Amino acid sequence: MLTKSDSALVIAGHGSTLNPDSSGPTWALAEEIRRRGVFGEVHCAFWKEEPSLRQILHCVDRAHVYVVPNFISEGYFTKTVIPRELDLGDGVTRIGRHVVKYCEPVGNHPRMTELLLKRAAEIAPGVPPEKTSLFIVGHGTDLNENSAVAAKREVDRIAALGRYREVLSGYMEEAPLISEWDKLSTSPNVVVVPFFISDGLHSYEDIPVLLGIATESPGAASANRTSVFAKNPYHLRGRTLYYASSIGTEAGFAEVILDQVAAFDARHPA
Amino acid sequence: MMRDTTLELERWLQAGGKTAGQICITRASEGWELRHTEDAQREDLTTFSKYEDARALANLDDAGAFRPLKTAPNLRHGWRLVLPDAHAVCLALDYFYPAMVGVWLAHRDGEVTPVDLHDTLARQTGMYRITQKLTDEQAQRLIARQCRSNGGCLKTILWRIRENISVPLLPPEKFRADATPAGALPLLCQEACNFVVAAARKMVKDETPLAL
Structure with missing residues (x-):
């Protein structure tokens, strides 16, 4: 030790x-x-x-x-x-x-893969991975040029394990956009895990709005703080969607x- | 030799140290008690007993709003925090007034080099690079608004805008570390904080249309 x-x-x-x-x-x-x-x-x-x-x-x-x-x-x-x-x-x-x-x-640590998988399994208990598309969501901006790289690296590692039917990256501010999750994925079940340290405006408000499971409104972040994760699963766009909180906790x-x-x-x- | 912050704080308490910002520190039957200075006479306070409780107590004001600047004079009321020893007091004060014990000791030991505001702004990058356009006159107004003790920040400012540029809108003692009353822990500002830099960005953008 x-x-x-x-x-x-x-x-x-x-x-x-x-x-x-x-x-x-x-x-x-x-x-x-x-x-x-x-x-x-x-x-x-x-x-x-x-x-x-x-x-x-x-x-x-x-x-x-x-x-x-x-x-x-x-x-x-x-x-x-x-x-x-x-x-x-x-x-x-x-x-x-x-x-x-x-x-x-x-975020550079190999164990991130394990923590993302754990969060994905917890949020969708009993849902078979072979019938599920898993999204790892990154920020994606010019200033954080490597945030997309980190999310993509985790996608590649998880995909290599062969557990999920498909593993995809999605970003808030660059393609592939997480708002197009239903077009990007093919499985009946979709699990979305934000690759962020902490829950905040991005995970409470921005990503839920992009996913279509929350509406944009002033103060939505505080209203969604607990409810956005408690309402799983979401049934929309002909799929069942599970939305996880950030992994930093x-x-x-x-x-x-x-x-x-x-x-x-x-x-x-x- | 290694500094021992807990020992230094214990000595300060034993020598009559009794307030830190809006907190008064008194002897309890076993250890120390912290509470809001304005709650000194109140008996209807909620008691807490772990130093970690200080984070939640410091995080929101009386109305439940977030306090991103912990030295803003809006500490919530209604609590007492009973702690076993000076080490726990030290850790609690780091939640109530982050870094203030450390900066006080470093300043006492000659380890603090204050940084002029214009040097702080000169090293900004990304979205804050625009703050380099802040004029001395804008800086004077900005500091008078952001850093004033009544409503802004309780810290004593050790830095300057730049050489020979003062802030006439604030009282001289706002800039004098030796003006801290006896028994009060000095709350010292070595360099303009992120809140001042962020406010400088807004001021430049609001007042200089071409800077957009």
Whole structure:
């Protein structure tokens, strides 16, 4: 078991100025890892919330600090924003009294496949995968250029297992558009799992509207917060559709964080 | 030598530290009690006993609205949080006022280098790059509105807009770390936060039509 009592862990998340639930999964992860006593101290830092990435090193007592981005994809935030805000170089960076070790984002971990499959099975219990199309939904934008890549990678991995009749990617802002799920898929059952860290405007409102299971209206996100997942399955467009919540709340994420730290050490032997 | 934040906070409490922002901290029969300063005399408070409860208590205001800026002067009322030791107080304060204990200690130890607003804006990329067009006059109005202690943010500002550019619309003590009253935990701002940067973006877009 990983023991790092002489080191600190910082989990870096996006956060939100609008959504009170956005940072929840990152805080829950920090509490879970703190409970396990693996690190001497555990902190969170955010781009859009406090503590900010600019403040966080002032809060860390120990010299050695592992920073793990709680992001699905390698891209704008993990390659540009986090390194810039923390003044990081590649790999190990000495900053004042700290030695900062910048790890791979959680979304790069092979275990994401297992967590997506678990979420898909939970949301559609008893539904045979061989009669089901599984969609993995990514964001897909110019700024997050790799979010689509991450979703496609998971689609390929799950498809290779041969369990589901078909495994497809769908995006909010680029083709193939998730709004065309019924044209893209052929099975009577359709399971949709957003490949996001936390539930928020995208999973409460944007994707349900694109799927056709919710209507666009001001405040829909707060109204849909729990109900959009509780109303499964949805019968529309001649299919049975199951819509899952984001995977960032899965308990397995704690192991993924610890694995990313261990992987960093393996790449950078002392 | 490694810093020990818990020990430092314990020393501060024992030396008479009693408030942090809108929270008063008092001795309890076993440990410490935190509550809203305006609830000091109330007896109808809901009791909480885990430091993790601080996250929920800090997250929403009295009306149930999200508080993205935890140092905004709108902490909810009606609770008391009883904690066993200084370590738990430390963790709770990190939820109520994220990073403020750490920044205070770092500032005391000479480790904080405040960053001018224009340097903060100069390093922005993506949708915030436009904030580099913010003028000094706009920055003065922006800070006066966003950072004022009555309704904006309780932190003391350590940074400048740029050299020789002050913010005349805010009182001088808003910028003086040594103006923190005795017994109060200094809430220090080393650099304009994301909320100021986001507000700068809106101001530039609203007031400079060609910037769109």
